Amino acid sequence: xxxxxxxSGPLSVPEGAIASLNCTYxxxxxxxxxxxxxxxxxxxxxxxxxxxxxxxxxxxxxxQLNKASQYVSxxxxxxxxxxxxxxxxxxxxxxxxxxxGTQLTVWP
Amino acid sequence: xxxxxxxxxxxxTETGRQVxxxxxxxxxxxxxxxxxxxxxxxxxxxxxxxxxxxxxKGEVPDGYVVSRSKTENFPLTLESATRSxxxxxxxxxxxxxxxxxxxxxxxxxxx
Numbered sequence: 001x002x003x004x005x006x007x008s009g010p011l012s013v014p015e016g017a018i019a020s021l022n023c024t025y026x027x028x029x030x031x032x033x034x035x036x037x038x039x040x041x042x043x044x045x046x047x048x049x050x051x052x053x054x055x056x057x058x059x060x061x062x063x064q065l066n067k068a069s070q071y072v073s074x075x076x077x078x079x080x081x082x083x084x085x086x087x088x089x090x091x092x093x094x095x096x097x098x099x100x101g102t103q104l105t106v107w108p
Numbered sequence: 109x110x111x112x113x114x115x116x117x118x119x120x121t122e123t124g125r126q127v128x129x130x131x132x133x134x135x136x137x138x139x140x141x142x143x144x145x146x147x148x149x150x151x152x153x154x155x156x157x158x159x160x161x162x163x164x165k166g167e168v169p170d171g172y173v174v175s176r177s178k179t180e181n182f183p184l185t186l187e188s189a190t191r192s193x194x195x196x197x198x199x200x201x202x203x204x205x206x207x208x209x210x211x212x213x214x215x216x217x218x219x
Contacts, residue, residue: 034207043198043210044151088151094158095166096141096200096208100150 003027004089006099013106019076021102023089026070030091033072035063038086038101047087048074079106110134114199114211121189121218129184129214131199137209139202140182142166142174144195145213151198157182189218 005024013019023033032051036044050056050063050072062075076083086101112133121127131140142154143166153166155174163174171193173185182201186193196215202208 032205036207043213045210046207049207090208092205094139095153095156095164096139096202097153097167098143098151100148 003097004091004099006089006102010103010105013079013104015079015081015106015108017079017106019079019083019104019106021074021076021087021089021104022071023073023099024071025091027091027093028067028070030093031067032092033063033065034090034092035061035072035074036088036090036098038088040085044088051092076104079104081106081108112199112201112209112211114197114214117212117214119214119216121216123190123218124188127186127189127216129186129197129199129216131182131184131201131211133180133182133201133209135201135203135209136179137201137203138179139204139208140176141200141208142172142182142184143198143200144168144193145198146195154184154197186216191218194218 035048037047038044048063050065056063060077064073084105086103088098088101090098115130141156143151157163157176160179199211200208
């Protein structure tokens with residue numbers, strides 16, 4: 001099993017909907033996670049970090065970390081076409097492995 | 109310029125040739141990483157380095173060599189390029205407990 005697994009998608013939602021992206025991990029020692037967004041042809045960029053169990057909100061984005069179930073999720077409310085991208089999660093750790101990413105398309 | 113830069117941005121090389129991709133960061137981040145990205149595979153870690161003169165293999169190290177004599181530089185060498193190494197390569201850096209920052213990527217084509 002890879003250290004990080006993501007629901008491979010692709011995920012397609014209409015504008016204004018909630019997009020839910022999930023990531024499961026195998027290392028119970030992982031304490032913190034990062035969500036990156038990658039537009040086509042561009043490099044990944046950080047959009048959210050979460051360092052403790054529970055929810056963290058930043059504008060339209062909410063990251064959720066559940067250590068007991070070993071999953072981390074990203075909710076995007078009021079999705080916009082500009083949110084169309086691939087989303088990657090990664091735990092804080094030495095080797096920095098990524099899941100395959102989830103490709104999100106928001107259609108008008 | 110501050111940040112992390114990769115060179116070249118685009119490279120076409122022939123099978124069997126040696127090619128080196130450069131990565132330079134100005135933050136003195138201790139960790140540096142090399143990834144390749146192919147359709148259907150996401151970002152796959154090739155090699156990483158925790159500090160100067162300390163490197164370790166990632167998921168797909170075969171056919172690649174790295175070195176890190178200086179903190180700011182982390183070159184990736186393909187000793188004898190093969191068509192299967194055609195890919196987009198990303199370099200990244202971070203401190204011990206922060207997010208990673210990525211270079212712009214190098215699109216490598218092996219013909």
